Amino acid sequence: MNSPAKQSFHVAPGGRLIGRLRVPGDKSISHRSVILGALADGVTRVSGFLEGADALSTRDALRALGVRIEGPHEGRLEVHGVGVDGLRAAPGAIDCGNAGTAMRLLIGLLSGQPFASVLVGDESLTRRPMRRVTEPLAAMGARIETNNGCPPVRIFPASGSLRAIRYEMPVASAQVKSALLLAGLYAEGVTEVREPAPTRDHTERMLGGFGVSLTRDGPWARMQGGQRLRATDIDVPGDISSAAFFLVGASIAAGSDLTLEHVGINPTRTGVIDILRAMGADITLEREREVGGEPVADLRVRGAQLRGIDVPPELVPLAIDEFPALFVAAACARGRTVITGAEELRVKESDRIAVMADGLAALGARVAPTPDGMVIDGRGDEPAPFAAATVNSHGDHRIAMALSLAALRGSGAIEIADTTNVATSFPGFVALAQGCGLAVSTRAGG
Numbered sequence: 001m002n003s004p005a006k007q008s009f010h011v012a013p014g015g016r017l018i019g020r021l022r023v024p025g026d027k028s029i030s031h032r033s034v035i036l037g038a039l040a041d042g043v044t045r046v047s048g049f050l051e052g053a054d055a056l057s058t059r060d061a062l063r064a065l066g067v068r069i070e071g072p073h074e075g076r077l078e079v080h081g082v083g084v085d086g087l088r089a090a091p092g093a094i095d096c097g098n099a100g101t102a103m104r105l106l107i108g109l110l111s112g113q114p115f116a117s118v119l120v121g122d123e124s125l126t127r128r129p130m131r132r133v134t135e136p137l138a139a140m141g142a143r144i145e146t147n148n149g150c151p152p153v154r155i156f157p158a159s160g161s162l163r164a165i166r167y168e169m170p171v172a173s174a175q176v177k178s179a180l181l182l183a184g185l186y187a188e189g190v191t192e193v194r195e196p197a198p199t200r201d202h203t204e205r206m207l208g209g210f211g212v213s214l215t216r217d218g219p220w221a222r223m224q225g226g227q228r229l230r231a232t233d234i235d236v237p238g239d240i241s242s243a244a245f246f247l248v249g250a251s252i253a254a255g256s257d258l259t260l261e262h263v264g265i266n267p268t269r270t271g272v273i274d275i276l277r278a279m280g281a282d283i284t285l286e287r288e289r290e291v292g293g294e295p296v297a298d299l300r301v302r303g304a305q306l307r308g309i310d311v312p313p314e315l316v317p318l319a320i321d322e323f324p325a326l327f328v329a330a331a332c333a334r335g336r337t338v339i340t341g342a343e344e345l346r347v348k349e350s351d352r353i354a355v356m357a358d359g360l361a362a363l364g365a366r367v368a369p370t371p372d373g374m375v376i377d378g379r380g381d382e383p384a385p386f387a388a389a390t391v392n393s394h395g396d397h398r399i400a401m402a403l404s405l406a407a408l409r410g411s412g413a414i415e416i417a418d419t420t421n422v423a424t425s426f427p428g429f430v431a432l433a434q435g436c437g438l439a440v441s442t443r444a445g446g
């Protein structure tokens, strides 16, 4: 758990975003590709794999569990699957770093194994809630200990098969759904999971691609335990959650015209496009196509005058990672934006409601955090609504990137402290952002 030296961002004010770029591979799909590839019979070849710290934590975890994995080299990864029954005990604790997805999915997977495992994470992950997965897994017969519901997580060997459950999730969480489906591969009977609102369905799609029979019926996913996986090839599209920073940046900076190539537009992920369009953004989808079971398109976005809206709560789970960027958009809109039903933001890599409210307030925005969202009175009538300030990302990658884009509408430079974790989801962010017109540079320290 050695943390790399801290870095900060310096962003000079003004500019617009022009050109074409390709953001790195989808984080959610990358995690799943290496997990399912490891469990499959045969070799899975992945292209477009995210070479960010989070996805690499999952790769390293599977290596520690005895799986041979080559790469990534330029996004190409080869996973030599060991079959559902082929994992071996890791020699020590498995370090998930900053990655909540790695930890929650691995808890599900490891609950069904005949050996013990210990999962640890960094300071941020050590504060994040794990009961949402450990409680339903315990109902399946898993034996798990946590520190008051948080990591470290100790999983004891499963004695025999787990028991399938029928579970209605209290929170709309793709991580919980995925953890239960992974455990369900090791359960006797049919695992049935109901989500209270649609969440990203990459696990269900990818299990299908690996030959697992899984049925989806409205809010329910149902899967018979004991199935085997057949290796397949996976082409990971660009991450819409990374594209989101540029969708917002180009929308708020007049005269922008940016095309984001080969972005995943799975309908369980496109809430950010729907919300921005409702605010008046000019986003068009070009070359829509399907790649390996996931819809993909090029997204063209041009500067537009945004207006405040009441964000429909049903869109919240479909844009859950994009709110740091959306808060910046709202602060540049004309009128009031109200976000409700987003209390999950409080248990992400940081408390994204509190940290974004602090950051935006320091920049002069009119924001009022609420228990489950935020009310933002946009200053869209002003060419440069954000003042010069030093703000803190609290080690949260998405906060750092979202606040850096605010400089496009700043009247002075914005310094953002503690930006090292941008590499967890978006390696190369600074170079890509500079290349299309954001005056961002990295400084040591902070």
Ligand code: S3P
Binding pocket: 027, 028, 029, 101, 172, 173, 174, 175, 176, 178, 199, 200, 320, 321, 344
């Ligand atoms: C993810 C699901 C979401 C999201 C996270 C990645 C996934 O979390 O915030 O960044 O890959 O399943 P929840 O499912 O907990 O909402």
